[in-house]
Amino acid sequence: MTDTWCSSGGLTLEGNFVSTGGFQGGANTVRYLDSCVGCKWREYPTALAAPRWYSTQAQLADGRFIVVGGRDAQSFEYIPPEGQHNAQPFFFDFLKQTLDPEENNLYPFVFLSTDSNVFIFANNRSVLLNPATNQVVKEFPVLPGGHRNYPASGMSVILPIRLFAADPAKPVPAEVLVCGGSAHIDSYSKAEKNVFYEALEDCGRIRITDPNPVWKRELMPSPRIMGDMMLLPTGEVLILNGAMRGASGWGFAREPNFTPVLYTPRAKLGFRFRQLAPTTIPRMYHSSTVVLPDGRVMVAGSNTNNGYIYDSMFPTELRVEKFSPPYLDPALADSRPEIVNAAAIAQLGYNGKITVQVKAKPAAMILFNLKVTISVPGFSTHGVTMNQRLIMLGLESVNPTAGQPGVFDLAVVTPPNSAVAPTGYYMLSVVYQGVPSQAVWVQIK
Structure with missing residues (x-):
C-alpha cells in the first residue's frame, strides 16, 4: 500500500x-x-x-x-x-497568493457552503469557489491577527446549520469559526532554532452566506495551536489538544494545552467559552479526535517523534482517551432521551418529514427543550476534521405517542437539499434539556 x-x-x-x-x-x-x-x-x-x-x-x-x-x-x-x-x-491562484516562505496555507479549511459553493480558507484569507465553473465568486475580508493554517495550525468548523431559522427564499445561513494559530510568519523556522512563539488566542467568526460578510473576533481562554475542534450533538463546539507555543512539526511546540474548552455559538459574546476539566496527557502534533454515537469524544495520537520514542520531552503517545462532555454528567441522566424507532427513520429524503419517537421524562414546555440534530463523522488529522458538519433539523410539533406512555412523536423536517446536507450517513441525536440521546445512524440520499 x-x-x-x-x-x-x-x-x-x-x-x-x-x-x-x-x-x-x-x-x-x-x-x-x-x-x-x-x-x-x-x-x-x-x-x-x-x-x-x-x-x-x-x-x-x-x-x-x-x-x-x-x-x-x-x-x-x-x-x-x-x-x-x-x-x-x-x-488555483489563491493558493499561490497565500503561500509564504513558511507555507502557512497547507491543510486549508474547506467547507461546502449552503449555496453549493465551496468556502476555502488559507493562511489569513478566504474565498468562495464555484465548483461548477471552477471560478472564485467571492473574496472575503482578511482575518487579522496572523496565520491559521499548517504549520501555523489553527482550527476551524462550519458552525451548526439551523434549518428552523432559515428563510425559504434565501440560502440557509452558514457561519465559519476559525480559532488559534500563530501571529508570526516565521513560527516554524524559529521553532527549529528553539524559539517558540506564543500561539494566538483569538477566534474569527463570519457568516459566509451574507452579501457583505465581516469577521467578528473574540478571545479563547488560552492560546492554542495544533488543537482539534469538534461539533458536539448539542450544537456546541469542543476545542481540545494542542499547545500554547511553537508550530506544527516534530518537536516544534511547547507548553501543551491540557484544558478543553466548550464554545456555545448561540450564547452572548463574552459568555461563549467555558473551560472544562483538564487531561494529563500532552496531545500536540498528529493528535486526532472523533465524536462517538454515545456523545463521548475519542481522543488519540500526538506523535511528535520520528518513530516510537519514549524518552523524549513528549514521548510517542499510544494511549487513547474517551472524553465525556458536561452533558454526560450522571446527575443529568434523567434528562437523557432515547430514540425508540431507529429502523423507521434509517433512510431520509430531502425536503420531507419524519416522525422520531423518543422516550423521555417530560418537563413543562417539552417542545422548547427539544432539538434534533444530524452530524457527519469527519476525517481527523493535523487539527483538521474534514467534512465535519452538523445540521439542526426543523421541529414542528411534539405529541404523546398513542398507547406508549412516556414516548413522544417528534415531527421533524429534513434538510432541503444536498448543499445543506450532502448525501451519506449521519448520526441523528435528540437533545432534551441540553442532553443528547445515543445517536442512531441515518442515511440521506
Missing part, C-alpha cells in the same frame, strides 16, 4: 472510505475501503494529477469530492471515477 502519511479522506453515500494523497509514492493516490467485513483496500497511485501532501478533501453537493492544495500543489482537482485518472489539475 502507498504511504498515507499526511493524507486526506471522507465517506461516500454508501459509507465507504475514500482517501487521497500522502507521502512520496502516495501523493497522487486515491484509495478505497468499503464498509464490509473482510474488505480490502483498492488503490490507484496515478489517479490524481498533482501530488497531494497536506491537502484537504471535501464532499460537494453533487456527491463528488474536491481535493484542495498540498505541498507544492497550488491547485485543486476532483476525485475521478474509480479506476480513472485526472489529466491535469485546476491551477
Whole structure:
C-alpha cells in the first residue's frame, strides 16, 4: 500500500472510505475501503494529477469530492471515477497568493457552503469557489491577527446549520469559526532554532452566506495551536489538544494545552467559552479526535517523534482517551432521551418529514427543550476534521405517542437539499434539556 502519511479522506453515500494523497509514492493516490467485513483496500497511485501532501478533501453537493492544495500543489482537482485518472489539475491562484516562505496555507479549511459553493480558507484569507465553473465568486475580508493554517495550525468548523431559522427564499445561513494559530510568519523556522512563539488566542467568526460578510473576533481562554475542534450533538463546539507555543512539526511546540474548552455559538459574546476539566496527557502534533454515537469524544495520537520514542520531552503517545462532555454528567441522566424507532427513520429524503419517537421524562414546555440534530463523522488529522458538519433539523410539533406512555412523536423536517446536507450517513441525536440521546445512524440520499 502507498504511504498515507499526511493524507486526506471522507465517506461516500454508501459509507465507504475514500482517501487521497500522502507521502512520496502516495501523493497522487486515491484509495478505497468499503464498509464490509473482510474488505480490502483498492488503490490507484496515478489517479490524481498533482501530488497531494497536506491537502484537504471535501464532499460537494453533487456527491463528488474536491481535493484542495498540498505541498507544492497550488491547485485543486476532483476525485475521478474509480479506476480513472485526472489529466491535469485546476491551477488555483489563491493558493499561490497565500503561500509564504513558511507555507502557512497547507491543510486549508474547506467547507461546502449552503449555496453549493465551496468556502476555502488559507493562511489569513478566504474565498468562495464555484465548483461548477471552477471560478472564485467571492473574496472575503482578511482575518487579522496572523496565520491559521499548517504549520501555523489553527482550527476551524462550519458552525451548526439551523434549518428552523432559515428563510425559504434565501440560502440557509452558514457561519465559519476559525480559532488559534500563530501571529508570526516565521513560527516554524524559529521553532527549529528553539524559539517558540506564543500561539494566538483569538477566534474569527463570519457568516459566509451574507452579501457583505465581516469577521467578528473574540478571545479563547488560552492560546492554542495544533488543537482539534469538534461539533458536539448539542450544537456546541469542543476545542481540545494542542499547545500554547511553537508550530506544527516534530518537536516544534511547547507548553501543551491540557484544558478543553466548550464554545456555545448561540450564547452572548463574552459568555461563549467555558473551560472544562483538564487531561494529563500532552496531545500536540498528529493528535486526532472523533465524536462517538454515545456523545463521548475519542481522543488519540500526538506523535511528535520520528518513530516510537519514549524518552523524549513528549514521548510517542499510544494511549487513547474517551472524553465525556458536561452533558454526560450522571446527575443529568434523567434528562437523557432515547430514540425508540431507529429502523423507521434509517433512510431520509430531502425536503420531507419524519416522525422520531423518543422516550423521555417530560418537563413543562417539552417542545422548547427539544432539538434534533444530524452530524457527519469527519476525517481527523493535523487539527483538521474534514467534512465535519452538523445540521439542526426543523421541529414542528411534539405529541404523546398513542398507547406508549412516556414516548413522544417528534415531527421533524429534513434538510432541503444536498448543499445543506450532502448525501451519506449521519448520526441523528435528540437533545432534551441540553442532553443528547445515543445517536442512531441515518442515511440521506
